[in-house]
Amino acid sequence: MSGHxxxxxxxxxxxxxxxxxxxxxxxxxxxxxxxxYRCLYCMVDMHAITVDYDPKQLAQATREVxxxxxxxxxxPKRSIVFAQSQVREHAELAWIFNCIARVGWLNRxxxxxxxxxxxxxxxxxxxxxxxxxxxxxILLYRGTHVPVGDDQKQHVELARDxxxxxxxxxxxxxxxxxxxxxxxxxxxxxxxxxxGKAKMSKSDPSEYSRINLTDDAxxxxxxxxxAKTDPLPLPESEKELxxxxxxxxxxxxxxxxTDKGKQAVLDEFxxxxxxTFKGALADLVVSKLSPIAAEMRRLLADPAxxxxxxxRGADQARAIxxxxxxxxxxxxxxxx
Ligand code: TYM
Numbered sequence: 001m002s003g004h005x006x007x008x009x010x011x012x013x014x015x016x017x018x019x020x021x022x023x024x025x026x027x028x029x030x031x032x033x034x035x036x037y038r039c040l041y042c043m044v045d046m047h048a049i050t051v052d053y054d055p056k057q058l059a060q061a062t063r064e065v066x067x068x069x070x071x072x073x074x075x076p077k078r079s080i081v082f083a084q085s086q087v088r089e090h091a092e093l094a095w096i097f098n099c100i101a102r103v104g105w106l107n108r109x110x111x112x113x114x115x116x117x118x119x120x121x122x123x124x125x126x127x128x129x130x131x132x133x134x135x136x137x138i139l140l141y142r143g144t145h146v147p148v149g150d151d152q153k154q155h156v157e158l159a160r161d162x163x164x165x166x167x168x169x170x171x172x173x174x175x176x177x178x179x180x181x182x183x184x185x186x187x188x189x190x191x192x193x194x195x196g197k198a199k200m201s202k203s204d205p206s207e208y209s210r211i212n213l214t215d216d217a218x219x220x221x222x223x224x225x226x227a228k229t230d231p232l233p234l235p236e237s238e239k240e241l242x243x244x245x246x247x248x249x250x251x252x253x254x255x256x257x258t259d260k261g262k263q264a265v266l267d268e269f270x271x272x273x274x275x276t277f278k279g280a281l282a283d284l285v286v287s288k289l290s291p292i293a294a295e296m297r298r299l300l301a302d303p304a305x306x307x308x309x310x311x312r313g314a315d316q317a318r319a320i321x322x323x324x325x326x327x328x329x330x331x332x333x334x335x336x
Contacts (some may be wrong), residue, residue, distance in 0.1 A: 002144070004177040008033045009143035011042035011084065011134075014061035015053060016202035017212040018068050020285070023292075024187035024256045025149030031073045033147060033182075039079040040141055040317060041069055046084045046091065046133060050126040051115070063306045064296070068213055071295035082313030084137065089321040093136035094129075096332060100165050101132050105158060111151065115203075135159035139176045140321045147182040150189040151199060156181035170331050187256035193227035196245025211285065214293045221282040224250075229274045236270045238263045247274070254281050257288050 010030060012022060033039055043065045045058060062083050069081055084090050106112070109131055116123045126133075134155050138146055139162070146156045156179060163176040192198040192209040200210045208226055215223070229246045241248040241262065248262075254277075255262045269277050299306060329336050 002174060002177045004142055004144050004174075006037050006144050007141055008037045008039040008145045008147060008182075009042070009138045009141055009179075010040075010147050011044040011047075011137060012065055012069075013048050013202075014043050014045055014058065014065045015048050015051070016061075017214060018065065019190075019200055019202060019210040019212050020253065021149060021187075021190035021200040021210070023072065023213060023289075024185070024190055024253070025151075026147060027069065027072045027074070028256075029147045029182065029184050030069075030079075033145070034075060034079045037145070040143070040320075041074055041079050041081050042084050042137060042317075043069075043082070044084045044134075044137065047130060050124055050130050060303075063300065063303055063310075066306055066310060067296045067299040068292070070299060071292045072213075076309055076313065080313050080316045081309070082317045083310055086311065086314035087140075087317045087321055089140055089318070089325045090133065090136055092325060093140050093328065094133040096328065097132045097136050097139075097162050097166070098129055100162050100169065101129075101135075101158070105161060106131065108154075109158070110154060131155040131158045132162070135162040138179050139163055140324060141317070142177055142324060143179050144177045145182050146179050147184070150183055153181050153183060172331055175327075175331065185256060186252050186262060190253065191245060191249040193223060193249075195228065196247075196249050211289075213289055214296060215289070216293075217286045217290060220286050220289070221279075224278045224282040224285070225275075227278065229278075234266060234269045234272050234274065234277055236266065238266060241266075250274075250277065250281060254284060257284050 010026060012018065012026065030039065030041060043062045045062050048058060048061070066081060070076060074081060106128060112128060112130070115127065135158060138159050148156065160178045163178050167173055167175050190200045192200050192204060194206055194209045198204070204210060208223055211220055211223055227246070227250065229250070230244055234247065235241060241251060251262050251265050255265045258265070326336065
């Protein structure tokens with residue numbers, strides 16, 4: 001019983017093309033939430049500069065992510081859609097949270113270890129404290145629910161720890177809500193089409209590892225055709241997928257797009273060859289993604305309108321953030 005109004009916050013990095021994992025793991029789940037709750041959906045362009053990037057392309061990449069949100073069904077009249085860098089309070093709260101979070105907590109973050117590999121010493125400090133900025137994103141609005149894919153769960157847990165430690169250290173019980181991750185559906189972790197044990201990701205060097213939201217029908221068909229599978233036909237029961245990661249991934253994608261369970265998909269295709277299933281899967285995915293890609297093209301043809309919508313979103317976000325930050329400044333003891 002926190003007494004906080006439910007508020008949904010989520011975001012996506014404008015780095016490279018959005019893919020099927022971003023869509024099924026996150027955006028699609030945002031749509032139902034906006035019918036019921038106050039939702040903020042952010043393009044996290046401050047997170048995007050924690051790794052090497054091209055400043056000439058960032059603004060356009062941010063517009064592309066915004067276009068992908070709207071084309072997928074995020075309604076900017078219902079939800080607040082905005083760019084993180086346009087609300088400066090994110091950076092301000094992140095600094096305060098840098099003084100709350102412990103080095104030991106950040107040392108446990110698996111995504112930093114995965115991204116840095118053996119080069120941790122050469123990574124930016126921003127990449128290291130990236131989850132702290134993410135906590136600031138959520139808590140600046142007193143966010144209570146965070147719909148994300150499975151890979152972000154640990155970061156949302158860090159945001160919970162930060163909220164609790166802030167409330168305790170400053171003696172302000174319940175000042176920040178303790179946000180819950182929402183990780184829903186059959187597609188919380190979409191895997192690479194080349195390796196069923198690796199996550200589908202923007203940074204995989206192989207284009208064949210992922211389906212981008214803007215891929216055309218031929219590209220989608222070719223990528224599924226080349227997708228790795230084992231030589232066996234589709235199994236009878238869902239249980240048998242446990243040992244077959246590539247098969248499991250393709251069946252999960254089909255199940256997610258048809259809103260069915262994996263067993264229902266197997267009931268339709270069991271005993272069949274993967275070549276047949278892959279054809280049906282490609283047709284299904286094309287039928288779902290091509291209207292989104294077309295709508296994205298239409299929206300991106302008018303960048304001035306997207307920029308206008310983005311500024312309006314930032315104004316709406318600021319209307320929530322500024323009063324929260326004013327309270328935070330008082331709580332931490334700054335002269336106000
Ligand atoms: P990002 O940009 O890496 O991913 C955006 C969303 O897509 C989900 N996702 C996946 N889901 C299923 N299968 C996959 N293969 C897959 N790949 C990505 C992610 O889980 C995520 O939900 N740090 C975040 C962005 C962020 C954020 C926030 C999210 C910044 N501040 C505050 C929520 C709340 C990130 O880099 O996501």
